[in-house]
Amino acid sequence: MSGQSASNISMDSSERRPDVEAKRATPADPASPRTCRLTSGMVVAVATVVLIGLLLPLVLFVMWMAAPQVAQTSGTSGQELVERLQQCQNGLRDLNLMLHTATQDSRCRLCPGGWLWWRGHCYFFSVGLEENRQWNASAEFCQLHNSSLAVIKDPAEMEFIQGVMRKFSRFPFLWVGLTDSQQEGRWLWWDGTDIQRYMPVTVEFDSEHRDCADLRGGGRLFAVDCEAYGPWACKRAS
Numbered sequence: 001m002s003g004q005s006a007s008n009i010s011m012d013s014s015e016r017r018p019d020v021e022a023k024r025a026t027p028a029d030p031a032s033p034r035t036c037r038l039t040s041g042m043v044v045a046v047a048t049v050v051l052i053g054l055l056l057p058l059v060l061f062v063m064w065m066a067a068p069q070v071a072q073t074s075g076t077s078g079q080e081l082v083e084r085l086q087q088c089q090n091g092l093r094d095l096n097l098m099l100h101t102a103t104q105d106s107r108c109r110l111c112p113g114g115w116l117w118w119r120g121h122c123y124f125f126s127v128g129l130e131e132n133r134q135w136n137a138s139a140e141f142c143q144l145h146n147s148s149l150a151v152i153k154d155p156a157e158m159e160f161i162q163g164v165m166r167k168f169s170r171f172p173f174l175w176v177g178l179t180d181s182q183q184e185g186r187w188l189w190w191d192g193t194d195i196q197r198y199m200p201v202t203v204e205f206d207s208e209h210r211d212c213a214d215l216r217g218g219g220r221l222f223a224v225d226c227e228a229y230g231p232w233a234c235k236r237a238s
Contacts, residue, residue, distance in 0.1 A: 110238035112145070117238055118160050123150065124234040125164055127171050135212035135224075138175045138232035139190075147236030149177030150215075151189045153198040158219045161233060165217070175232035178203070178213035178221065187213065 111122035114129055124145065126138070133141065135149075142148050152158050165171050177190030180203075187195040187203050195201060203213050203221045210223035214230060224230075 116164070119157070120238055122147070122236050122238045123161070123164075125174070126231045126233070127168060127174075130231075132229040132231055133175075134229055135175050135179070135226040135232075138230075139177070141232070142234035142236075145234060145236070147234040148190045149175060150233040150235040151177045151191050151193075151198075152215075155199065155219075158199070161215065162217070162219060165215075171231065173214045173216045173222070173230060175230055176213060176215045176221070177235075179211055179226070180206070180223075181211040181226070184208060184211075 111117045115122040115124045117123075124142070124147065126133075126141075130141070139149050150161065152161065165174065178187055178195065179190075180187045182188065185206065187206075189195065189197065195203065201219070201221055203223045206223040210225055212224055212226040213221045214224050215233075216222055
């Protein structure tokens with residue numbers, strides 16, 4: 001890779017990278033995908049409790065209305081029926097408490113704090129959370145967090161990342177896991193696959209000293225000097 005500093009990059013105005021504010025809101029805002037998902041067992045527990053919560057009031061009401069008739073035909077006193085209803089209510093309260101306690105446990109999260117969950121993967125967007133870095137330093141950060149710079153595998157994933165970028169007016173680009181450092185002009189994703197392997201995309205403004213790619217609006221990929229500083233996106237399996 002070329003050692004030329006970011007300040008010496010010769011680029012026309014259409015390819016200049018806008019400055020990124022050092023501090024801005026984290027991408028993990030309420031409108032973003034949730035950062036905590038439950039395991040399959042917990043999902044079943046949630047669904048069970050929700051179903052009980054929806055049906056139990058109706059059952060209790062029916063039982064209360066039918067209590068006099070049941071008491072007459074079965075010999076069960078109204079007081080006994082009331083006690084059984086109270087037991088059901090106490091059981092539901094205990095289930096709700098158990099579910100609340102379980103969902104507060106960090107072990108239920110599929111993604112670390114500050115990461116976004118989407119379709120079985122966790123994503124980290126550095127804007128507002130980390131200082132801008134060069135491409136290699138960004139890749140090292142991802143590796144230290146058991147991930148890699150984002151490899152975008154289909155249009156839906158591209159749209160997800162673009163959606164996060166659109167939430168911030170001064171978030172026009174970010175490093176992704178795409179480089180031609182091994183062979184000039186042959187762009188490979190971080191996983192070693194050719195750029196055309198997943199989608200029909202190309203890298204614009206490619207030149208000998210621009211060996212790393214960043215992602216911009218409209219799903220466009222630009223070749224940039226790897227020594228330039230910018231935000232980045234990490235990706236890992238959840």
